[in-house]
Amino acid sequence: MTKIPFDIVGFDLDGTLLDTSADLTAAVNHALGTLGHGPFPVETIRPFIGRGARRMLERALAVAGVTDEALLDALQPIMLDHYAANIAVHTRPYPGLIAAMDVLEARGVRLAVCTNKREYLARPLLETLGLATRFAAIVGGDTLGPNRLKPLPDLVDEMVTRAGGGRAIFLGDTDNDTIAARAAGIPSIAVSFGFVACTAEELGADAGIDHYDELVPLLERWA
Numbered sequence: 022m023t024k025i026p027f028d029i030v031g032f033d034l035d036g037t038l039l040d041t042s043a044d045l046t047a048a049v050n051h052a053l054g055t056l057g058h059g060p061f062p063v064e065t066i067r068p069f070i071g072r073g074a075r076r077m078l079e080r081a082l083a084v085a086g087v088t089d090e091a092l093l094d095a096l097q098p099i100m101l102d103h104y105a106a107n108i109a110v111h112t113r114p115y116p117g118l119i120a121a122m123d124v125l126e127a128r129g130v131r132l133a134v135c136t137n138k139r140e141y142l143a144r145p146l147l148e149t150l151g152l153a154t155r156f157a158a159i160v161g162g163d164t165l166g167p168n169r170l171k172p173l174p175d176l177v178d179e180m181v182t183r184a185g186g187g188r189a190i191f192l193g194d195t196d197n198d199t200i201a202a203r204a205a206g207i208p209s210i211a212v213s214f215g216f217v218a219c220t221a222e223e224l225g226a227d228a229g230i231d232h233y234d235e236l237v238p239l240l241e242r243w244a
């Protein structure tokens with residue numbers, strides 16, 4: 022059996038492990054609805070996901086023609102409360118993910134999550150889908166306090182440490198993920214099925230996959 026040359030395979034959450042776009046869009050629309058705006062289709066909100074919930078809401082508000090910091094502050098908890106209460110209505114793992122996780126685990130690779138989604142939301146979401154216990158570490162946007170989000174390397178470093186250290190690689194769907202991985206000194210793989218329409222090359226990733234079936238063979242080939 023070909024060896025997988027990594028101790029840890031880390032995953033971004035939104036747009037990488039799980040398609041969260043419909044439930045996040047519903048939460049944004051709930052918040053905008055209190056102002057009489059929207060609802061927006063998922064296609065409008067999807068590219069705004071990945072730089073934290075606040076940034077997603079800010080960009081949605083901008084589309085609605087609203088640029089008001091105080092309003093953004095007021096709407097954020099309304100959006101997050103709605104999201105917390107409806108966190109896995111439509112959210113599902115991407116095709117092939119569970120099978121790929123099964124193989125990696127069987128080969129002794131530790132799995133981990135590093136997301137800009139707040140940990141207090143990421144953890145129950147992964148628990149609801151029965152996945153939380155499969156990760157050696159789950160770190161999120163509130164794990165290290167404010168202003169430590171990807172693309173800074175801090176959360177990726179924390180994920181590697183909490184997952185027990187060793188040689189790691191990180192999968193993500195945005196340049197946020199590839200920049201953070203590079204800054205943390207580890208290689209990255211871009212998934213093409215996530216929330217931005219960019220190639221792996223455009224995202225600055227070391228490689229790309231179009232489906233989780235490609236992950237294990239890619240890791241086996243890794244130099």
Ligand SMILES: O=C(O)COP(=O)(O)O
Binds near residue numbers: 074138
């Ligand atoms: O921005 C978010 O809330 C989540 O983003 P991520 O899981 O893609 O890091």
Ligand SMILES: [Mg+2]
Binds near residue numbers: 034035036037070215
């Ligand atoms: Mg993402």
